[in-house]
Amino acid sequence: MKFENEHGIAxxxxxxxxxxxxxxxxxxxxxxxxxxxxxxPKGNWRFRDPALTVGEATSLGNWLEGLPTVGKRSSWGAMEPVLHFKLKRSAGKPILQIGFGCESAPPWLPKGKWIYLDFALAKVDMPDILHSWRGYLQIFPSRAVKYLTYIEAEDKDLTPEDFDENGLSKSFIAWWEANRSRPNPAEPGTAPTQASGTASASP
Known part of the structure; x- marks a missing residue:
């Protein structure tokens, strides 16, 4: 997704x-x-960080699609404090603000501070942005194992000996190894092992 404004910020x-x-x-x-x-204008920068989950990336697309009518939810943020989106109004016109902090902040910004960049919503090509973003999500869909079947089947009191050195249940690991290559129940026909790696080009 790409945003640009009249001040040369992109x-x-x-x-x-x-x-x-x-x-x-x-x-x-x-x-x-x-x-x-x-x-x-103060200096270009780039970042690369595991900032979002598939669910959060999907939620961000849905939030952007709902602009400018967002009701009480005038901002969007994720678990990791790396990206933040806000909707404000200036002279009655909706402005989309994109915030960068922590791992996504520019090197010239004081540590611990955030920077927000403004984009007039009327000049944002939202259909193209959503098409591009959701294209990525088709390449990288959810691969998460659904735990409900395991949790319902696991009916015993666990002791310290039941966990490995990483604090995970040994019986869960065995269950996960046996089930991880099966299609995600929430997405019939999707094999989690088929989508991996990195994107070579924008959708």
Missing amino acids: VELRIAGYEFPEINRPLFDDWLMIEGDIIH
Whole structure:
């Protein structure tokens, strides 16, 4: 997705791939590597960080699609404090603000501070932005294992001996190894092992 304003400021965000291309981390299979290129008068910068999950990236697209009618939810943020989106009004016109902090902040920004860049919503090509963003999500869909079947089947009191050195249940690991290559129940026909790696080009 790409945003530009009349001051020569531009932001391009893309999904570069899964944080862990191979499906071998039960709790982290849905984390995405987000890349950003920002053009700014004070100095251009770029970042690459596992800033969003598949669910959060999907939620961001839905939030953007709902602009400017967002009701009480005038901002959008994720679990990791890396990207933040806000809608404000200036002279009665909707303005989209994109915030960068922590790993996505420019090197010239004081540590711990955030910078917000403004884009007039009327000049944002939202259909193109949504098409591009959702194109990435088709390449990198959810791979998360659904735990409900395991949790319902697991009916015993666990002891310290039941966990491995990473604090995960050994019986869960065995269950996950046996089920990880099966299609996601929430997405019939989708094999989690088919989508991995990084994107070579924008959709």
